[in-house]
Amino acid sequence: MAYTLTVEDVKSVYMGAASDAAIQSVIDFVALADDCLDSNSIPDAAQKLLKTYAVAHMLTVQEGGGVRSESDMDGESVTFANAFNKAGLGMSQYGALIGGMNGYSCIAAIMDKPRRSFNVVNY
Secondary structure (H helix, E strand, O other), rough: HHHHHHHHHHHHOOOOOOOOOHHHHHHHHHHHHHHHHOOOOOHHHHHHHHHHHHHHHHHHHHHHHOOOOOOOOOOOOEEEEOOOOOHHHHOOOHHHHHOOOOOOOHHHHHOOOOOOOOOOOOO
């Protein structure tokens, strides 16, 4: 049975300003990986860490991902596309940590979906 992640689990790692309700919403989304994690026999301790980092990753990206610009020693402004200049799970330190863990593919499967758009046509 999959590890049940709590808001407190996430707060022990994530230091952002998200509300408990926002954290819980992301926890509920990340729970979509539970069947995959269980079917691949990922132990509870690893599931807790994977899911905690996944929630922290999503909240970090939602907030803007960290440092966007800074000044160098000469006072020149340096701007970054995102903190890690990458996409997907590479957009935060939490996502980068997930990439090296057993069970990574279960988390990636729910997060790295291609973006699709659709139009509603009324007749």
